[in-house]
Amino acid sequence: MDSCGARGSKELAAALKKGIKANNLPITLETNHCMSKCHLGPTLRVVPNGPYIMGCQESDVPELLENLKKGDIKALAARFPLLGTEQE
Ligand code: FES
Numbered sequence: 001m002d003s004c005g006a007r008g009s010k011e012l013a014a015a016l017k018k019g020i021k022a023n024n025l026p027i028t029l030e031t032n033h034c035m036s037k038c039h040l041g042p043t044l045r046v047v048p049n050g051p052y053i054m055g056c057q058e059s060d061v062p063e064l065l066e067n068l069k070k071g072d073i074k075a076l077a078a079r080f081p082l083l084g085t086e087q088e
Helices: 009-022 058-070 073-079
Strands: 043-045 052-054
Touching (some): 009 058
16 A cells, blocks of 8 residues: 555645745644555645545645635545545
8 A cells, every 4th residue: 555655745745835834824734654544645634623635746735725725624625535434
């Protein structure tokens, strides 16, 4: 099974971190080793209690940033769903 790292998470995290800083968004990006959803990754999660945002890539960062600027986390979860599960 591929890890998120093999699926582009490092490039995604770097681009997202750069975009968050460039847009001066009040968001902290933290990385961790694994959230046990490797087969659907890269795995992002908005905390606290936010949904998983699954499978986006570096090329999706502009869309991620637009939704983060609007605070539209539900749109992100709908666009990059955790398949096979219900998210609140
Ligand atoms: S490595 Fe990302 S969820 Fe496991």
